[in-house]
Amino acid sequence: MRNKITSISPSIIRRLPIYLRLVQELKEQSILTVSSQEMGDHLDLNPAQIRKDLASFGEFGRKGVGYDISYLDWKLRQLLNLDRHIGVALIGAGHLGIALSNYARFQLERITIAAVFDRDPQKIGMQIGTLTVADFNDLTVICQKQDLQMGIIAVPASSAQEVCDALVSAGIRTILNFAPVNLRIGPNVHLRNTDVTTELQALAYYLDQK
Amino acid sequence: MRNKITSISPSIIRRLPIYLRLVQELKEQSILTVSSQEMGDHLDLNPAQIRKDLASFGEFGRKGVGYDISYLDWKLRQLLNLDRHIGVALIGAGHLGIALSNYARFQLERITIAAVFDRDPQKIGMQIGTLTVADFNDLTVICQKQDLQMGIIAVPASSAQEVCDALVSAGIRTILNFAPVNLRIGPNVHLRNTDVTTELQALAYYLDQK
DNA sequence: TAGATTGTTAATCGATTAACAATC
DNA sequence: TAGATTGTTAATCGATTAACAATC
Known part of the structure; x- marks a missing residue:
């Protein structure tokens, strides 16, 4: 599920910058983790959709805890090629x-x-x-x-x-x-x-x- | 199918201006009718989709002929409320x-x-x-x-x-x-x-x- | 009439949501 | 441990496409 052959749907790709924006905001507020439920509340999206979107790039949530903000920030930037100029x-x-x-x-x-x-x-x-x-x-x-x-x-x-x-x-x-x-x-x-x-x-x- | 209670999906609504743009171009070229096939060729859309989109606002194509450009122009403007200021x-x-x-x-x-x-x-x-x-x-x-x-x-x-x-x-x-x-x-x-x-x-x- | 094209039903495809076992 | 939340499968929903009878 993580290899580059499986192509990710455009609908998912278009949500990644939205996720990134939220994660950056939360990071600025020094929040350390976020659940799909909380993200969904902020973005008016279904939590299951958010989990599914993120899971298509690997497993990096923690059960019972949520997603690590710093890691999610890094991961999203990496996916969107925003780790380079x-x-x-x-x-x-x-x-x-x-x-x-x-x-x-x-x-x-x-x-x-x-x-x-x-x-x-x-x-x-x-x-x-x-x-x-x-x-x-x-x-x-x-x-x-x-x-x-x-x-x-x-x-x-x-x-x-x-x-x-x-x-x-x-x-x-x-x-x-x-x-x-x-x-x-x-x-x-x-x-x-x-x-x-x-x-x-x-x-x-x-x-x-x- | 033509009444206002049946709400039209946003996907369809977003295509209407695209249709309008094409119809205006064709009108300027003094073309009188257009088939869904021709529209699809111009817009990279499936002709069935175009027919279905238009049919959700009533029957105004002519079998064997296609759509009357003038009427389609008028109809699309009316739907998009572009017949007023x-x-x-x-x-x-x-x-x-x-x-x-x-x-x-x-x-x-x-x-x-x-x-x-x-x-x-x-x-x-x-x-x-x-x-x-x-x-x-x-x-x-x-x-x-x-x-x-x-x-x-x-x-x-x-x-x-x-x-x-x-x-x-x-x-x-x-x-x-x-x-x-x-x-x-x-x-x-x-x-x-x-x-x-x-x-x-x-x-x-x-x-x-x- | 023969050919073309609509309107529409049925089939397919894809995306979203619900549900829940796994597990932190 | 008890509570929370993920990752994922199955169910649902909606949108697109194929097919074709109706008919211009």
């Missing part, structure tokens, strides 16, 4: 790009936006925090030189596919897309979409007076 | 808030960010596009005066719960949260979370060299 390429130096870049600087410990790209000559050379906006044409060179491993697409929908393809050919296989388009990707690329338009429109369904 | 309150005039506000101005037809709020005196009075940042203390008054129906939380995690509570007591029942926290809400509130940190961390799981 991860460089991110951000494409698009518009408002969203700038917001993301500033946000990431403070929120994301080991994940760092290491380079920002744009195609607009007006934006190339612009300063965002400590970063200088680079030419999108230099994507591959810079990604390889800086060993970047993730990409964030923060460009308009019309150029998102092109940017996506460029990221993939620059060797990046893990992409977070903010543009409202269905991107076409190859089989080894991991893509997550997060799109304000879609979210708001879906929420609008629940408005009254239907 | 929706006013949104945005809380937080930081980089993310500004990015969202600017983004929404262009992308979201009927959904309009109608007011931006902040607690920071430095930001109150600031101009964002055509909007002036209002005092967060005036939330209830302004929401009611302008009949706002949705809220977007774009404040730091530490104040997100407070903002959420304020939105709910201002009568808003539909909230999109960008802060990395598990918000506590009552039973009649619809909340969606979208959080860059969580998304990036989940993606990091898939990086190589595990």
Whole structure:
């Protein structure tokens, strides 16, 4: 159950950062152990689900006691590859790009936006925090030189596919897309979409007076 | 199957905006009908799923032909309440808030960010596009005066719960949260979370060299 | 008519939850 | 020891997909 061949379902993976967040909070409060029941109370999740999720990565709870906070913290970070440094390429130096870049600087410990790209000559050379906006044409060179491993697409929908393809050919296989388009990707690329338009429109369904 | 008592699953609701986006594209290309097969090809979805999703809102396909683009466009907008104007309150005039506000101005037809709020005196009075940042203390008054129906939380995690509570007591029942926290809400509130940190961390799981 | 495609039932798949023996 | 809680199996629930009669 612990080997890498058994692939873990995306639903579980998406809960791991949630668990990590809680564990960090508890750690800050100097709490030493936590039960699945307590975690479930905090996160509005079923304790059985939490136990099952964690158990898919090995046995590290203690019966009658719960989970050791320090170990759980370490384990979750290790699973999420947050025990090492991860460089991110951000494409698009518009408002969203700038917001993301500033946000990431403070929120994301080991994940760092290491380079920002744009195609607009007006934006190339612009300063965002400590970063200088680079030419999108230099994507591959810079990604390889800086060993970047993730990409964030923060460009308009019309150029998102092109940017996506460029990221993939620059060797990046893990992409977070903010543009409202269905991107076409190859089989080894991991893509997550997060799109304000879609979210708001879906929420609008629940408005009254239907 | 068409009445409002049968509640539609969230999975289906979240696909409706995706369908709408495609239908709009096809409409712009002056295409008149589309089959579930064609939609599935475009969206990487199973045609049976698309038919089933749409059928849960009534029968409006034509056997042997497919779906009428104009009608589908109209129907999806109606379902998503996009046939009327929706006013949104945005809380937080930081980089993310500004990015969202600017983004929404262009992308979201009927959904309009109608007011931006902040607690920071430095930001109150600031101009964002055509909007002036209002005092967060005036939330209830302004929401009611302008009949706002949705809220977007774009404040730091530490104040997100407070903002959420304020939105709910201002009568808003539909909230999109960008802060990395598990918000506590009552039973009649619809909340969606979208959080860059969580998304990036989940993606990091898939990086190589595990 | 022949071909295409819907709407819907049944089958499958996957995810969540309940239950409980094992054990700290 | 008695009480608590895990890890895991079995049961349930829900969502996706296959199949096909109905029919345009």
